[in-house]
Structure formats: C-alpha cells, structure tokens
Amino acid sequence: MAQTNQQLIAEYASQEAPLLPLLHAFHERDGYLSEEALRATSDGLKIPIAELFGTVTFYHHFAREPGGHLAPRVCTGFICRMNGAEELLESLDGATGMPCSGRCDEPIPVLRGKQTLVGTSADALEPRDTPVPPPSADGVEECVFAHIRDPARKTLEGYRATGGYVALERAVRAMTPEELISVIDDSGLAGRGGAGFPTGRKLRAVLDAEGGPKTVVCNADEGEPGCFKDRALMDHDPHALLEGMALACVATGAERAFIYLRYEYPETDAGLAVAIAETEAAGILGDDAFGSGRRIKIYLRRGAGAYICGEETSLLNSLEGAHPFPRNRPPYPVTHGYEGTPTAVNNVETLSSLPPIVANGAEWYRDLGMGEHAGTKVISLSGDVNRPGNYEVPLGLPLSELIEQWAGGIRNGYAIQAVTMAGLSGGFLAGDDLDVTLDEASIRSKGSFLGAGGIMVFDETRHMIEVAHSAMEFFAEESCGKCFPCRIGTQRLTERLAGDAGPADFTMWLDEVADLNLTMKETSACGLGQAAPLITESLVRYFPEVVRAHVAGRLDDE
Amino acid sequence: MSDNSGLTLFLDGEEVGFTRGESIFQVSERHQKDIPTLCYDERLEAFGACRLCIVELEGARYPVASCTTKAEPGMRVTSKSGRLEMHRRVLLEMVVSENREVDVNELAGYASQEMTTLVDRYDARTGRFAGGKSGTSRADDPNPFILRDYEQCISCYRCVRVCAEQEGDYAISVMNRGFDTQITTEFGGLLVDSACTFCGQCIQTCPTGALADIKALRAKDVEEPVEKTRSICPYCGVGCAVDIMTKGDRIVGIQPAMDGPANEGALCVKGQFAFDFVHHPDRLKTPFVRNDHGQLVPASWDEALDKAAAGLLAAVNEHGRHSLYAVASGRAPNEAGFLMQKLVRAGLGTSYIDNCSRA
Numbered sequence A: 001m002a003q004t005n006q007q008l009i010a011e012y013a014s015q016e017a018p019l020l021p022l023l024h025a026f027h028e029r030d031g032y033l034s035e036e037a038l039r040a041t042s043d044g045l046k047i048p049i050a051e052l053f054g055t056v057t058f059y060h061h062f063a064r065e066p067g068g069h070l071a072p073r074v075c076t077g078f079i080c081r082m083n084g085a086e087e088l089l090e091s092l093d094g095a096t097g098m099p100c101s102g103r104c105d106e107p108i109p110v111l112r113g114k115q116t117l118v119g120t121s122a123d124a125l126e127p128r129d130t131p132v133p134p135p136s137a138d139g140v141e142e143c144v145f146a147h148i149r150d151p152a153r154k155t156l157e158g159y160r161a162t163g164g165y166v167a168l169e170r171a172v173r174a175m176t177p178e179e180l181i182s183v184i185d186d187s188g189l190a191g192r193g194g195a196g197f198p199t200g201r202k203l204r205a206v207l208d209a210e211g212g213p214k215t216v217v218c219n220a221d222e223g224e225p226g227c228f229k230d231r232a233l234m235d236h237d238p239h240a241l242l243e244g245m246a247l248a249c250v251a252t253g254a255e256r257a258f259i260y261l262r263y264e265y266p267e268t269d270a271g272l273a274v275a276i277a278e279t280e281a282a283g284i285l286g287d288d289a290f291g292s293g294r295r296i297k298i299y300l301r302r303g304a305g306a307y308i309c310g311e312e313t314s315l316l317n318s319l320e321g322a323h324p325f326p327r328n329r330p331p332y333p334v335t336h337g338y339e340g341t342p343t344a345v346n347n348v349e350t351l352s353s354l355p356p357i358v359a360n361g362a363e364w365y366r367d368l369g370m371g372e373h374a375g376t377k378v379i380s381l382s383g384d385v386n387r388p389g390n391y392e393v394p395l396g397l398p399l400s401e402l403i404e405q406w407a408g409g410i411r412n413g414y415a416i417q418a419v420t421m422a423g424l425s426g427g428f429l430a431g432d433d434l435d436v437t438l439d440e441a442s443i444r445s446k447g448s449f450l451g452a453g454g455i456m457v458f459d460e461t462r463h464m465i466e467v468a469h470s471a472m473e474f475f476a477e478e479s480c481g482k483c484f485p486c487r488i489g490t491q492r493l494t495e496r497l498a499g500d501a502g503p504a505d506f507t508m509w510l511d512e513v514a515d516l517n518l519t520m521k522e523t524s525a526c527g528l529g530q531a532a533p534l535i536t537e538s539l540v541r542y543f544p545e546v547v548r549a550h551v552a553g554r555l556d557d558e
Numbered sequence B: 001m002s003d004n005s006g007l008t009l010f011l012d013g014e015e016v017g018f019t020r021g022e023s024i025f026q027v028s029e030r031h032q033k034d035i036p037t038l039c040y041d042e043r044l045e046a047f048g049a050c051r052l053c054i055v056e057l058e059g060a061r062y063p064v065a066s067c068t069t070k071a072e073p074g075m076r077v078t079s080k081s082g083r084l085e086m087h088r089r090v091l092l093e094m095v096v097s098e099n100r101e102v103d104v105n106e107l108a109g110y111a112s113q114e115m116t117t118l119v120d121r122y123d124a125r126t127g128r129f130a131g132g133k134s135g136t137s138r139a140d141d142p143n144p145f146i147l148r149d150y151e152q153c154i155s156c157y158r159c160v161r162v163c164a165e166q167e168g169d170y171a172i173s174v175m176n177r178g179f180d181t182q183i184t185t186e187f188g189g190l191l192v193d194s195a196c197t198f199c200g201q202c203i204q205t206c207p208t209g210a211l212a213d214i215k216a217l218r219a220k221d222v223e224e225p226v227e228k229t230r231s232i233c234p235y236c237g238v239g240c241a242v243d244i245m246t247k248g249d250r251i252v253g254i255q256p257a258m259d260g261p262a263n264e265g266a267l268c269v270k271g272q273f274a275f276d277f278v279h280h281p282d283r284l285k286t287p288f289v290r291n292d293h294g295q296l297v298p299a300s301w302d303e304a305l306d307k308a309a310a311g312l313l314a315a316v317n318e319h320g321r322h323s324l325y326a327v328a329s330g331r332a333p334n335e336a337g338f339l340m341q342k343l344v345r346a347g348l349g350t351s352y353i354d355n356c357s358r359a
C-alpha cells in the first residue's frame, strides 16, 4: 500500500533537511509532483505555496506531468553527443535530454526513474557497474585510489580488512581536534571540488567559529561536465568517504553531517544508504561512535537536477528547502552555513583523502606529489583519448604524460587540438599552452585552473565552435538567474556561438564578446558566471581564425 | 560589539565614519556618491542581483557589490572609476537588450522610472548585445489593479522580495532558472487565485513598469502633467502617508509615501486603489435628513446635527441612557475616537461604546 500524503509528511517533517526527501517520495509514489502533493507539502512543512512552486521548477528533474518521473532522460553532454546522444534521444519515446550526467567514460547514460542504463542505441541499453579506475601507470603510489580496485572494499568488512576506520578510531579516542587539523594542515591538502581552499584552514575556521551546532556537508553534486571521479569513489570505496566525513566531524566538533548527492546517481544513493546503515549497526557511526559517547550522524540527501547546487551556498539553500540561489558572501559557510550554523562544505575527494592522510601521516601525503607539489589529484579524463577514465595523478605530472602514457594517447592517431580544464569551468587550453603540468600554479599561469580535475580532450577533427557553443549552452541552462551579468551574458554568448545573433562584422563581434566576457568575469555573483566566459575568452585566443570563419559564415547566410 | 566610535574607512580617498552593520552602499549614499542600482530597495534585505552597485575594494581581485558588502574598518573603497563605469554601462546595455520598451509612463508606479533614468545616464541605448528576449506576460490576468507585463521584467526580484519581506504575503515567486526565470504565482495562476492582497507594493517597487498600476494608467493619455500632493489615507487610523496623483482637477492615482512615518512606503488595497468614490456621481456631498414624508432630502450640517441631537435626546428621555450604544469607526484617528467616547460617556451618560473592529 502506497503511503498517504499525511503519512509521508509525518515521516519527513521531523527530520533534518526534509524538503528534498519528501518531494522525492511524492515524485516516486505518484510518478510526478502533482499540485495536490505540493499543496500538502506546503501545509506540512510550512513553506508558502508560491515559493515552493517556484523552487520545484528550479530543478530540471522534478516532473510536473504524470509519468514524468519514469520518462527516460538521455545525457546530451558534449562527450555523449560525440557518441551519438542526439540520435539516441530521438529514438526513445518521451525522452528528454539532460546535461552531462557524470559518465563520460561510459557509453551514453539514460536515466529511467531510479535506474541508469548505458548504451549507444535504444535496443542495447543495459545497466553497468561504474568502471573501476584503470591501474596507475608504472605503479605510481596513490592516495584515494590505493584500494579502490579491491572488490571487497565496498563492504564494511572489506574496508576494515584493508585498514579502514583505524584512523577514525584513533581520532575519536586519542586525538584532539587541534591535533587532527594540524595533520591535515601539514599534508597540504586543498579542496578538490573546484576552488582549492586549504582543507585544514577550513576545518579550523569551523572549529573556531562561535555558535553551533556545527555541521559537515559533503558536496557530492558532481555537476561539472566531464567530472565523474566522485561517483567512482563513492561506488567503489563508500566507507572511505564516510570515514572522511566522520574525521571532519571530529575535527570541527560537528555531530551531524550531510551528503548532498546529485540526482543522476541513484545507484550511488542506494550504495551509500547501505554503507551508512552498516556503520551505524556496527557502532562506528551513529549516536555512540566507537562507544565513545560521541554522536556522528550522517544524513543522505539527493538533489533534483541543478548544476548550481554544487556551488556551496546554493547547495546549502537547497538542503534547507529554500530557493537555490547562491548566497551573498561574506559571511561564508564556515560561520554561517546550514541553517546559519558554522559548516564545513567539502568535496567527496577531499573528504575521502582524510583517512589515508590521518593513517599514514602528512609527510606521506605531501611526498605523493612531484617536486614542491603536495599530494595527488584525481583527473577525470574523457573525449578523444584511447583510455578515458579516472586517474589519480601526482600533482605536478605533465599533462602530456597523462594523455600519452597513462591514457594511451589520442584516438585513431589524430593530433590533439584542445582540452578543457576544470571540466568546463577552466575553458580551453590549446597549442603551446598544452605544455602544462597538472597543478594549480602551472594551469593558472595560462589563465585557466585545474579545479575539480575534469579534462575533456578534443582531437584535430572537432569543430571548436560547436564545442564552445555546447559548453556555453550548458552554462546558460544552468545559470540560476539571480544576477544580471550571468543570466543575460550566458544567453548572449550562446546566441553568438550558435550564430543566431550578434554583429556580422568580425571586429564588432569580437568587441561585444570581449565586453561580455570581462563584465561577466568581474561582476558575476558566483563562480558560474565568473567561469563561463573563460570558454569564449580561450576560444578567441587560441582559435581566432575559426572564430573569424564562424562570423563570416553568418554573413554568408544573410 | 556595540562600540561604534571611531570606525572609519576610506571612500574615494576620504576617511569617513560608519556604523557597524552598514553596507558600503549605505555609507556611500550618506556621502552622495550616487552609485547606480536596480535591484536595491532600502526597505529590503540587499540582494546583489543587478551588480550595478559594484565598487572597487583594495585587495580584492574583482569589484564587489556594495549593497551586500558590509563596511569594515580600514577598507579602501573606490566608488567610481573607468573600470566600474565601463562595467555599469555594459550591464545596462545587456539589460536594454532584453527589454522591448525602455520608456515607461510615470503613472506606472513609484519606481517605474529607475531603469529608464539609468539607461539614459549611461547612454546605454546602443543596440549592442541584441538577442532573444525573456519573460512571458500575463496580459490575461483579469484583476483590475495590477498589470503584469513580464516582457519588460528584468528579474530584479524586488516584487517577490517586497511581497515576502514587507507584506508577508508570499503571493509571488521566481519560477525556472537563468534566462527563463519568470515571476509567477502558485502554479502560474492568476493573482485573484493566489495569496495576493492587492496591496500594490510590488508595483511601486518595480523599476521597469513591468508591474504597473492599471488604474493610474487609465489617465496616461490625459495631456496635463502629473502633480503629486502629500496627504494621509482616509481609510483607517494607521494614517499611511500617500502622494495623491492628479492631472488637472482629477485624482488619477495614489502612490505610497516612502518617507511616511507610519507606513514607510506600504499601503493596503484600499489606500492604494480605492479612490474612485472621489469623482463618483453617487458620492454624497451634503448630509441628508428625512422629511415629513419619510424621504431623504439634502440638508445643511446644522439641520442634520440638530435633527440627530433631537433624536438621541428623545431616545434617552423615553428609554433611559443605557438604551444607546455607540460604535466608533475603525477609520477614526485617536483624537476622533476620544471625542466620540467623550460624547457618549459625558454627553449621553452611558459607557456603551465600542469600536467597529470589535463590535
């Protein structure tokens, strides 16, 4: 028997961060979000109905028509388009597209309700396990991937058999927050979700912040196109993330933590739920971690389709059930985060790095990097390479070495034309600038950044205007609409790359685009609008002739 | 914490004082810096959407929005520079590019000229950044008060915020994302079916005339200039200050006075929209009394008051003083209420008096 509205509301209303799980429950029960369900939610959670309606329409996966929940969604991210996503979309009844859904190392993903299928044609879709990262080249030592290829590692037993939860037990029983944080500080670990903020400093800021309760949030939204590393970590080594979150709780004094997981990872959602239940049953997490009297409670929350919800303050609004516009900063989440409490928001990879760092020491982690660079970074490599996949590289590794030696070089013997950095947010690198090493200093010197570590590779046959157009279209569709430069600018740049609008004169075209780029970059309210123009900026810088031909082509059309 | 003495920052090179909690914008306003804004309404929490209020802050890589950035001791702020003015102009050119009509009739609403004025100040009607337009109007909304022409909307969300923060009505909200954002009611419906109380606050804060006063716009083709006369709303005891808009000798609309001490720019549906009675042919202009045949006929105030006094006295004499019961109007100010109870208690000798809000 399906639960009634009242039963569902009673079940969720008293929980932490109830709105998203309640909406998902209705979505799954009814196959869509009906007006009746939304009115009941509005009454039950005391959210004004107009506001709730507006918030629901913000997320692209909440269906408002019957049957919408199970209707297929086909990834139309650029890598999947190269693999024929548009044809697949055409051939599936009632299907709609969705932005890059974090499986660029697999055939095209199709999401149906809570199941992901992959394939390249409608009659050959099948469920498939998340690919295990390819073995590291020459046995280079890894941090977060060290045990990931061991199939037993998913289970609590297997995790403990390979040293799991030893660091947490030590931290809970014998370490002060200060000791824990100084190990993390000394390791040189910086955020792996994009912004690269030193992790130890963030945790200390939360520990030192006035007020409480303190909160830890794991950012598992992984919405950046071309990034699929967090899913690999969560699917194959979920306990490492839970242990990392628990360590962050100990370091900050938090008793509650959330995982904010992107909608497109339903299998990961199920796997994490099992892992959390196992650790609570074993007394490792929950109300009495290791019998120490310390409470470490992890809540799992699922997003509903919005790239901006990976931006930490938008994420916090989403968790709280508010409209997911980013917040104005300062104040930062470390003092005013979830429900206004001091909150550490950290990426999956960042948190998963904590257990090995605490277990093996700061020195060990630092030494994993090359030269003066500390530690490792997982790169999600996709596009025209022979072996796409996740690679944990020592920071400082030359990009060319990753592509040529680790990933087997460019497909079909073509030459490389360009790569994207930070998924899409870092724009393109091409020409001589491909001669970088994988670390922030080197990549930032080229006007880009490493960020979350997604790199898409395009060979010489790819049409860079099309690539750039698809990238800008993504930013336009995902712009939250709060601030003017990004809301209008992403739209105008998309139109200019599509050839739909803009001056026909090349100089004037460049002039308009340069002004849009600069004003978006310098005045947008958050990272999305600040990063989007890197696409057009780098396109014009590296491929002026291609751009000239594009603009001239418009003239011919007229 | 509460010690505010000696807090200073440098504003365009000059050392100026500020109070803790003030934004850079507020400090700049006090020093007549005239920083442009479109999403700002001083009554609302700063939102940071339009980015026109950017200022340069020493040490910061990019300009910051002055409305959402708190003043801090020792800050070095530049409120105007070539770089800032360039960004402001580009932002306004972008805004113009998504609007169909930049010139708006001043009857549309209190803030309706804000965008036009800025666009002219920055000479931003250049036709640059041409492209798609956003916003779907609800021209079909049959309510008699509020025009909902979202084709002119620039998504500053002032209307949504004033409805939530000032009115507490939460009748309207933001739908969709990015360029497709759209002001909406619950399920995209009509205002009458929503929680809207037709207070008109959203109209008065809208900087573009996307939301406009339908009643005032009836007079848009009347040739005479608009004149505004400060007055007090006649409806209730709160005493909201209003600016009565007239063209010639006719009242054409009401705007709330933003500096009204009792209302600070707020009104309710009556004060905002219910003024048609003034020029209505059925409006009573003299007292009426019944003649010997029981018909109502016009009379002078003296006649009418004498008649009322005689009637009241007759009732007291015949049935005793407690046979009377007075109900004072909720629209009466304190002074009138006082006089009413004086009349009833001292004049008629009964304590049977109440207020219409309770009676």
Ligand SMILES: Cc1cc2nc3c(=O)[nH]c(=O)nc-3n(C[C@H](O)[C@H](O)[C@H](O)COP(=O)(O)O)c2cc1C
Pocket (backbone or CB within 6 Å): A190, A191, A192, A193, A194, A195, A196, A197, A219, A220, A221, A222, A223, A224, A307, A308, A309, A310, A311, A312, A313, A345, A346, A347, A348, A350, A351, A526, A527, A528
């Ligand atoms: C538009 C946008 C999207 C983002 N998406 C993600 C994301 O999906 N996952 C993530 O960890 N960080 C994302 N971030 C970065 C977060 O805001 C935040 O910096 C990060 O989660 C902090 O964790 P870290 O310090 O461990 O990197 C995004 C930032 C922006 C501006």
Ligand code: SF4
Pocket (backbone or CB within 6 Å): A308, A326, A478, A479, A480, A481, A482, A483, A484, A486, A487, A524, A525, A526, A527, A528, A529, A530
């Ligand atoms: S930059 Fe874009 S995504 Fe960020 S707040 Fe502004 S509109 Fe929203």
Ligand code: SF4
Pocket (backbone or CB within 6 Å): B146, B159, B162, B163, B167, B169, B170, B171, B172, B195, B196, B197, B198, B199, B200, B201, B202, B203
């Ligand atoms: S008229 Fe008043 S209640 Fe109605 S939408 Fe506007 S601000 Fe809200």
Ligand code: SF4
Pocket (backbone or CB within 6 Å): B152, B153, B154, B155, B156, B157, B158, B159, B160, B183, B202, B205, B206, B207, B208, B209, B210, B211
């Ligand atoms: S209707 Fe007016 S006040 Fe509301 S968002 Fe649009 S421009 Fe701003």
Ligand code: FES
Pocket (backbone or CB within 6 Å): B036, B037, B038, B039, B040, B047, B048, B049, B050, B051, B052, B053, B054, B065, B066, B067, B068
């Ligand atoms: S007034 Fe500051 S951003 Fe609009």
